Amino acid sequence: MSTLLEVARRAGVSIASASRALNGESASPRTVELVTAAALELEYVPDARARGLKRGATGQLAFGVADVGNHVYVEMMRAVEDAVRDASYRVLISSVGSTVETEVALLRSLASGYVDGLVISPLRVDAELLAELGRLRVPVVVVGLLPHPEGFDNVRANSAAGVELAVEHLLDTGRRRIGFVNGPEDTTPGRVRGRAFTAVCERLGLAELGVVASDFTFAAGLDAARDLLDRTTRTGTPLDAVVAANDLIAAGTYHAAAERGLQIPGDLAVVGMDDSALAAQLLPTLTSVDLGAAARGRHAAELLLARLRDPDRPTQSVVVEPALVVRSSTAGSPS
Amino acid sequence: MSTLLEVARRAGVSIASASRALNGESASPRTVELVTAAALELEYVPDARARGLKRGATGQLAFGVADVGNHVYVEMMRAVEDAVRDASYRVLISSVGSTVETEVALLRSLASGYVDGLVISPLRVDAELLAELGRLRVPVVVVGLLPHPEGFDNVRANSAAGVELAVEHLLDTGRRRIGFVNGPEDTTPGRVRGRAFTAVCERLGLAELGVVASDFTFAAGLDAARDLLDRTTRTGTPLDAVVAANDLIAAGTYHAAAERGLQIPGDLAVVGMDDSALAAQLLPTLTSVDLGAAARGRHAAELLLARLRDPDRPTQSVVVEPALVVRSSTAGSPS
DNA sequence: CTGTTAGCGCCTTCAG
């Protein structure tokens, strides 16, 4: 409410001295005391816009995320926050929906001066989005697979390897009829995971039993899993395992199985992906492929900080390898 | 990257004309055309700080939330976003941790010019926080119980009534030994819910079997529920029902029950609070008290918009009443 | 150590 000028007047010094006193620049003890007292009295709060305008930096970063309801992004976000804390940046989260238009609108708004840089994890990437990224006045790190990684700092999971880990683990536990509930294949992760499943089935001589959910959510996963279970049951050789493209879809699969009287893991083994908090919360606990959400967040933050320090450094791409976390949903052998 | 001045020069007009042309003020069609073309060519993006500094508004609101990992806040946030969309505000989310210091730091930073107003849902409220709220240069709506609601726009749940709904429902299904897993009692919701449980037990002549978790999280809920179940079992009259202070704690209770071979709902009925997405995702699905997260978010957004329009309007308090959502975790009678 | 001054990029009167 009050400005620096008012503080300066009240302290009986110039505006420059007031600024210096409050920012710990060279100032006499007496000035500091006077100014601090005046600021306190007037409840002075510096205007961040003016400061940002002058300094060309805001001390804020943004994390743009496709679905705040998905716990995986929460883990990434926490990792980002932890990683930038020491550099004393604050992190704002922005839910961007899953369409390119909303994504672009967010970018425009944030990157026009409210933040010094951003990390985004888009579900869908197209030319328009990439063009917009290039136009931004602040550096951006993209988490997720890019058609042309060069040109952007980029962190991605190896979800193809993750799908392989899941399928191989199921084979190891004696499962043979393995279904796959994917997310939408017009998204980057959906496309990659779908292709990986096809490839691994071919390599291992398995029937490819897949279905596509309309979104990476619980509700969509439930619908898709119902469809897959019913379809395969009608053929006479029901599934004995399902790989889900993320943990929410796996949770939907649990419910579809329960509706049909199938026990997990006895009748049906389930493997999720992301190893989000939900995996440990479900009953039975969910075996899940950890795609390194926290590690991706940390790497993204570090790349961003590095670029902020040196805008001219070459762009860098980091790949995080997956790891299988075995829990109860794949225990034992098929009954 | 480019400034309005550069756009103006390229279009061969003055900076004032360029500003008017881009903002739809009076300008000749030819000027508009020239300026628009120049802006496009230079990939001009207006600097939000400068604009905000001049206009005194940013078009952004913030939602400060205690725990982004708790789905209840996701629902509130979505409701806030929906409610302010028509007024074309963008919403930023900020995770503030659960301490007063981090809360204050957030407020300082955001409210110093990056946003036009904010909604916060603090877990702990003390005099320092309230003082800080009063100092802010932007309006704030507090979601949660306030010691002195006057002075702030305020929305709150009636979680005491929610606890009563839960206990009465359990009595209706024939449960008699009802335990309560609360969250920390130095938080506002923890204190209110704890007192409500004590009161309802007294009123209905029930033994008060309570335990306090160290946080409103799954892990803390699991620990506390283990404790409660073991303690009551040792007394010879085990529990037949548990009320959890939120859905995450209820999920922890599921696991503690499973570890001890207790079936839900046969041996133990469980009621959660918040009716978050998790309630429908658990198996068996969780009966939960809907504390109106979405409604609270919507109300908070509307109060904020109203104050933004009229800073002098009297402050207002809204209470959202709870509703029980019955699912499988309380089905049937105790076995 | 202190005060004066020139902008950061933009919008908005005010003349023309």
Add this chain to the structure above:
DNA sequence: CTGAAGGCGCTAACAG
């Protein structure tokens, strides 16, 4: 309808 000029609040030279 257009241009010139002032200032939003702050910081960083520059003199003193």
